[in-house]
Amino acid sequence: MTDLPALLNRDQVRERLLEIFPVGTAYRIDTTNLTAASTVFVALYIGAIEGGDQLLGPKHVYRMTEEQAALTDPDARTAYIAAIRSPKGEIKGSRWYADNTREGIRDDTLREGLVAIGAVVARGDIPTTSSKPRYALTASFAALFDPALAGDALSQAIADWQAASLSKGALARLAINLQGAGKSGDKVIVTFPNGETRLLKPGPSSELTKAVVEVFAPRFLAEPAVLSISESATKVIARDDALAKSIGLNIQVDKNLPDAILADLGPAHPLLIFVEVVASDGPVSERRKADLLKLVDDAGFPKEHVAFITAYLDRSAAPFKKNVNTLAWGSYAWFASEPDGLLELTTTRRTIG
Template sequence: MIFPEVPSLALIAERLPKIFPEGTEHRNYLIREMAAKTLYVMFYAGAIEGSDLWVRPSQITDMTDDQAQLIDIESRKAWVKMMLSNKKKKSENPWYAANSREPIRDETIRTGLIPLQAVIVRQGIPTTSSKPTYALQKEFTELFAISLNGDGLNSAIELWQKRHLSKAAITRLKLMKSYGSDDFESIQITFPDGAIRKLEPGPSSLISKAVIEEFAPRFLKKPKVLWLSESGNKVVAQDEALAQALGLKIDPSRALPDIILVDLGNDSTGLEMLVLFTEVVASDGPINRQRKEILTTLATEAGFDPEHLAFLTAFIDRSSQPFKKSISELAWGSYAWFSSEPDYIIDLREHDESVKLTSLTKRKK
């Protein structure tokens, strides 16, 4: 029985957010203290792929600070033997209460670590069995080598992510990293008609780019950009010819949204014109009830038909703080969309608007 070196709890806690950065699904389960302690116990017990040693959640709840500091091999072997025996003694000052086994098992391990191939499951053991069934994936453990740091650590993490995360997860992570980068002089946006506009660099501009280049072709049949602005109410694009053709009046001095998209519809499918008011949220400012009412009033005064209006709030990602902060404020009768998951949309449907609010999902290509 070969027991591996045990990285410190502090080192594990420090590296988890690097291995699972913003954009990782269920990231809160993967980077919290409970996750770090779960990994620590697996290292402590030698539960690593290929060792035929495994842990169960009760070993994590019953671990103590005093025991965790006894990292010599004999102490660790004795602890594992005692913890898996029928004569196990109750721990004094355990890390967690006994009823914490469920969040460790269901959230941290099953929902968080197993889908990302950081933890493996012992085969042939019934789910109702009390036998230990979890171990660390071997390559994953190498990311916690004490000697690994700097560029070497970053390269190892990136390689592990490429090998073990799904293609969708990798794409999501890359996109999330781009939102944190300031290596842009400007953000170039290509409109549906091929026209190109530039915005100042920043997260809001990247979300605006995604709305026009990713959202519009996915959810609209014949999209046009009627209005685009950026921070400071700077008007980047205003299609006056289209507005006049539609009989609409746009007053830049009014509190307009970040983007106004127009879908000219599709005669063959019976889809009518739709005007989509979009707010881009990198920090604050979703379409809440009050904002929806203001925009509806502005739209009707400008000549828009209320039956042909829709409202969208665009975010970076479901895991981002702006979305978590805004979700309880989002207006009923509006939509939420995430640039990191461009094929999906949240429909905050009102019962009495059920017919109108199918318009975006009907248009989805």
């Protein structure tokens, strides 16, 4: 059997998972919760590491006990592996999980979490219906849980692993998140399509607004323009009244003013785009859409030339999961971490395929 690695305890494993997968990382909930920590701990406990001869299955995780986890000498760990393999194997102590948690460990933690993010590999030659173990930590990921790794060395190892192992989309999520985590005194500089700049207060909402103006607009609008950007504290921090009036819109400081109003001046009739930026809450719901349409009516702008966008950091993060069921039909969702895609909520009947 492959030599068993030195161990951190489960709480220490979770602390490292939170460092390895910071806010903004895809699948973060399923890769940093206690079940993920349990899974990684057990994989290390039995030596289920890429290149070795031991594989992990959900049963290794849900049959682990508090007492067994405290026995970290090689003989106790080898005995645990043998007990799991044997139909009559007995593990004494207080179980971490019940048998009926196997699907959650397999589907949420492993398949849709650690495997999807590139931290765990799965044997492809084992039938999906088989109960045989099939998973192993990648060698580079397992190395991040070496108890001897600490301080700057640990931080550098994590950064190196992220750069080498996370997908382009995952790295984009991290970059966007880190941009919003600067010093409290830092201002967020937003560059408008016409080259002008505006300063926003630091924070995730401002970073997301910056992404809407600098990334979304040039990707999806033929000739983008910014009519207004608002912040809750100052309500309106930038607006172009002359441009707005030139296309028939009278922008007023109103309780219904959205986070951003964009325009596409490319079409024969300009397109007006209302954008709500959601770092925590406040999407374009049916009620919000109705309020914005009233603003359009009051301004005399044709409804057929209006679009509604809710901008999020990432579709795997809590804000989108929290309010996806409240997004208005006929609106769109855009994710800064996947800037080339646009989610459309349509009631128009179409042929699939």
